[in-house]
Amino acid sequence: MAKSVLGPLFIICFTGMAYAEGISVSQSLDEDNIAFSDSVKFEIVLQWDGPQTAYFFDKPLNPQIEGLKVRRFASSVGSDLTAGKEITTKKFLYVLEPVTSGMGRIAPLEISYFTWPDSLPGRLVTEAMAVTIAPPRTVDKARQSFWWIWLVLIVAVVGSAIVIAIAIVRQKRRPVAVAKSPLESLNDGLSEAVDLFGSDFKKFQTEVHRLLLDFLHRQFDIDGADLSEDELKQRLSAAGLEDSKAQAVCDWLIRAQRDKYSPVTAGPGETVRLGSELKDFFEKLEI
Numbered sequence: 001m002a003k004s005v006l007g008p009l010f011i012i013c014f015t016g017m018a019y020a021e022g023i024s025v026s027q028s029l030d031e032d033n034i035a036f037s038d039s040v041k042f043e044i045v046l047q048w049d050g051p052q053t054a055y056f057f058d059k060p061l062n063p064q065i066e067g068l069k070v071r072r073f074a075s076s077v078g079s080d081l082t083a084g085k086e087i088t089t090k091k092f093l094y095v096l097e098p099v100t101s102g103m104g105r106i107a108p109l110e111i112s113y114f115t116w117p118d119s120l121p122g123r124l125v126t127e128a129m130a131v132t133i134a135p136p137r138t139v140d141k142a143r144q145s146f147w148w149i150w151l152v153l154i155v156a157v158v159g160s161a162i163v164i165a166i167a168i169v170r171q172k173r174r175p176v177a178v179a180k181s182p183l184e185s186l187n188d189g190l191s192e193a194v195d196l197f198g199s200d201f202k203k204f205q206t207e208v209h210r211l212l213l214d215f216l217h218r219q220f221d222i223d224g225a226d227l228s229e230d231e232l233k234q235r236l237s238a239a240g241l242e243d244s245k246a247q248a249v250c251d252w253l254i255r256a257q258r259d260k261y262s263p264v265t266a267g268p269g270e271t272v273r274l275g276s277e278l279k280d281f282f283e284k285l286e287i
Helices: 008-015 141-169 182-196 201-220 229-238 243-261 270-283
Strands: 018-020 023-029 040-049 068-082 085-098 102-106 110-115 121-125 129-133
Touching: 023 121, 023 129, 182 201, 182 270, 201 229, 201 243, 201 270, 229 243, 243 270
Parallel strands: none
Antiparallel strands: 018 023, 023 040, 040 085, 068 085, 102 129, 110 121
16 A cells, blocks of 8 residues: 555545545555655545436646646546446546655645535545655766767767758658548547547537537638527528528537536437437538
8 A cells, every 4th residue: 555654644545535425535645755756646536326427526626736746637537336336436646746855745625516416515625645755866967968978969960860861852742731621620520529538428519519619610600609599590591501400500509518518417329329410410411
């Protein structure tokens, strides 16, 4: 098990520190003592009984950190069945690297949320954590100068090789990429969205919303984000779309905007089904 200068306190944090209304939070550091050139992984884990949509987190996590900085951040969420009960786990991983030697500290972090569908607010609070950071290692100046000489020589050789290579292939020209039409960009984007977000309907709808707004702007010079449904339908009809097709575009945009900003529950295969419906419509659309 990972250690911490906080001793027993870290063991409590690692196994789950705070609970509220069926949701718990735990945290961990994979090291308690690192070199100045190393990094440390700080992980926050939220877990609750029920589906991913049971809790809505309205604010991004913003840990207050001293002596360290965030080099990389990643998050994930998944659900498993245990004894016939669905359990959801949401993880936040921060890879931290030192900015100064001594003690690196992570302040308590407040995590606010709303339950769904009753929208009851709640909050969880993590515990403070710390890691000891060793002083940076001194570098022998003579050896450093030696490596600088080698670096300059390598750069000179590589630069010469690049100049020679450019001279050899100078007569060859790269084919000019053909710019995609707004409709082609939309169709390609829909295919990529299905592949990327096939298991996450909310992220898929967020991307659909962006793609549709971009298509409307490029194809019709319409800013769909600032128009009501009736105004958008009128603008599309005036641009030459049939009323039924203009209404379909409005319906998909409004639904995507709603799903983007609200908790979404979608059945298995809903992303693929909706993606196929959208691609079939726009592939056949004549403008």
